[in-house]
Amino acid sequence: xxxxxxxxxxxxxxxxxxxxxxxxxxxxxxxxxxxxxxxxxxxxxxxxxxxxxxxxxxxxxxxxxxxxxxxxxxxxxxxxxxxxxxxxxxxxxxxxxxxxxxxxxxxxxxxxxxxxxxxxxxxxxxxxxxxxxxxxxxxxxxxxxxxxxxxxxxxxxxxxxxxxxxxxxxxxxxxxxxxxxxxxxxxxxxxxxxxxxxxxxxxxxxxxxxxxxxxxxxxxxxxxxxxxxxxxxxxxxxxxxxxxxxxxxxxxxxxxxxxxxxxxxxxxxxxxxxxxxxxxxxxxxxxxxxxxxxxxxxxxx
Numbered sequence: 001x002x003x004x005x006x007x008x009x010x011x012x013x014x015x016x017x018x019x020x021x022x023x024x025x026x027x028x029x030x031x032x033x034x035x036x037x038x039x040x041x042x043x044x045x046x047x048x049x050x051x052x053x054x055x056x057x058x059x060x061x062x063x064x065x066x067x068x069x070x071x072x073x074x075x076x077x078x079x080x081x082x083x084x085x086x087x088x089x090x091x092x093x094x095x096x097x098x099x100x101x102x103x104x105x106x107x108x109x110x111x112x113x114x115x116x117x118x119x120x121x122x123x124x125x126x127x128x129x130x131x132x133x134x135x136x137x138x139x140x141x142x143x144x145x146x147x148x149x150x151x152x153x154x155x156x157x158x159x160x161x162x163x164x165x166x167x168x169x170x171x172x173x174x175x176x177x178x179x180x181x182x183x184x185x186x187x188x189x190x191x192x193x194x195x196x197x198x199x200x201x202x203x204x205x206x207x208x209x210x211x212x213x214x215x216x217x218x219x220x221x222x223x224x225x226x227x228x229x230x231x232x233x234x235x236x237x238x239x240x241x242x243x244x245x246x247x248x249x250x251x252x253x254x255x256x257x258x259x260x261x262x263x264x265x266x267x268x269x270x271x272x273x274x275x276x277x278x279x280x281x282x283x284x285x286x287x288x289x290x291x292x293x294x295x296x297x298x299x300x301x
Contacts, residue, residue: 007115007251008088010126010152017122018115019090021143025109030216048101084147091162098153101136103165105151110142112152113161123159130154194251201258 006021034042046055062079063071114123130137130153141161148163239242259274 004113005110006121008090009110010090010092010137010139011094012137014127015122015126017126018119019112019123019159020115021161022111023112024111028213028216030219039051084142086142086145090139090141090150090152092137092152094138095130095133095135095282096138098134098136101151104170106164107165109155109162111155112161127154127157127159130159150265191248191251196257198251198254198258201255 003023004020004022008019008021010017010019036042046057046060047053048055060078062074064074065071112123114120126137139150139152141148141150143163149166151162151164152159153162154160221233
């Protein structure tokens with residue numbers, strides 16, 4: 001059963017909704033430990049850049065770089081006075097149209113659940129009212145020792161809280177090199193029509209379960225085989241070669257492929273290489289005595 005990482009109340013007007021906060025995602029990134037060539041764990045130490053002496057954590061102060069190579073030193077105790085007060089309350093300041101919030105502002109998402117039987121009715125009231133109006137609630141919340149801007153929104157029959165980036169944390173598109181909209185280029189109505197047809201042919205209902213982290217799956221397969229002491233065979237595809245097609249040729253080829261029921265049209269672009277059958281060679285990784293010893297499962301320290 002999921003474990004709550006925060007509890008408090010949602011406050012809007014004179015209504016308070018006791019809630020608990022749960023993680024909505026579970027990262028499955030691969031994590032590797034570091035070893036020396038003999039298989040011994042490698043540990044990191046805090047050392048002085050000048051003397052090389054190891055520095056105890058209690059002796060460390062913080063420095064903020066104000067100019068290149070120039071720092072303002074701050075003792076951790078000086079920052080304590082500025083820590084946000086943990087009020088255990090999400091104070092709603094505004095309700096906004098949900099579709100007005102661009103996803104670029106969302107950071108991390110959590111589920112909110114009613115905290116206790118008495119909280120179920122006001123929780124349901126807020127959820128159904130926001131669903132009906134298509135609104136998101138904007139407020140601030142302190143989780144652990146950090147204050148966040150947050151959006152509360154209906155999500156699959158529950159309330160979800162997403163921490164958000166502040167406006168000055170989002171890079172404006174005007175700062176993108178050479179512009180971000182290709183204003184200097186022009187496209188014909190025929191090109192737009194063809195591209196639209198390709199989009200229509202590849203349009204499907206959103207189903208996140210059909211997408212997989214193939215890299216992680218392949219690496220986990222490799223690690224399983226190594227742990228079992230199996231011989232590893234690696235396919236090495238030859239470098240793809242071919243002529244570069246112009247935009248119209250790429251659109252026409254992609255549209256023809258899409259009409260056949262293929263999905264390679266999604267790779268269409270201004271420069272697309274003609275496809276060729278890929279040849280591959282198999283490379284066998286031979287196990288030396290040292291590699292066999294490293295195939296043994298390492299226990300974390």
